[in-house]
Amino acid sequence: MIQDIITTNNVALEATNIFEKLFELCVQVRDAKDKVRPAQYCSGGELEPVNRFDEFDGMGYWRKTGPITQSPIEDDDSVNMVSCANYIERTIPLRFVAIVPKKKMLVDDAYAEERLGLEITRVLSGVSLTAALGARSAEVDVTSIDTDNDSVTSSEYTGIENIKDIRYKFAYLALDITVTLQIRIDCIEDICANY
Numbered sequence: 001m002i003q004d005i006i007t008t009n010n011v012a013l014e015a016t017n018i019f020e021k022l023f024e025l026c027v028q029v030r031d032a033k034d035k036v037r038p039a040q041y042c043s044g045g046e047l048e049p050v051n052r053f054d055e056f057d058g059m060g061y062w063r064k065t066g067p068i069t070q071s072p073i074e075d076d077d078s079v080n081m082v083s084c085a086n087y088i089e090r091t092i093p094l095r096f097v098a099i100v101p102k103k104k105m106l107v108d109d110a111y112a113e114e115r116l117g118l119e120i121t122r123v124l125s126g127v128s129l130t131a132a133l134g135a136r137s138a139e140v141d142v143t144s145i146d147t148d149n150d151s152v153t154s155s156e157y158t159g160i161e162n163i164k165d166i167r168y169k170f171a172y173l174a175l176d177i178t179v180t181l182q183i184r185i186d187c188i189e190d191i192c193a194n195y
Helices: 002-014 077-083 112-125 129-133 149-156
Strands: 021-030 036-041 047-049 059-064 069-072 087-101 137-146 170-184
Touching: 002 021, 002 059, 002 087, 002 112, 002 129, 036 059, 087 112, 112 137, 112 170, 129 137, 129 170, 137 149, 149 170
Parallel strands: 021 059
Antiparallel strands: 021 036, 036 047, 059 087, 069 087, 087 170, 137 170
């Protein structure tokens, strides 16, 4: 389900031509020296780092920021009784991190990150996840936009010094997003079929 959410959102973001590379779900990886950096899990225990900013003319990645919560929707005549189906509400907390060269921005000034954050919010708010997920309803809420490069850097990396120049060359921001779905229990993908 998270894969469908991220893939659908990435398709919408790709259409903006802001990003050359959009990663799927990433995790924060801690190494033996206690350094933390984001990476995308590939398969077979392999990770692809997502900190090669200079290789792409704009990049972004997603990560979960907490547990997925769910609860049954109780006795709502308009939901359960009409179709005799059981619905749940799932809440998925995500973060989208964007790194775009400032030279790519139409206007490179003190407000470039804010404009980029608002454009990403506009795009994500217009994505229809209802059909893609087979959900009764789906809401994508951008709950915060952090445009402070130092704040974003320290929340994504720990103990890594060679990324300090990111604040000068790139618009670097993070959007915290909550996806809330109402979905039939029997519409949730059968994960056992994938084993």
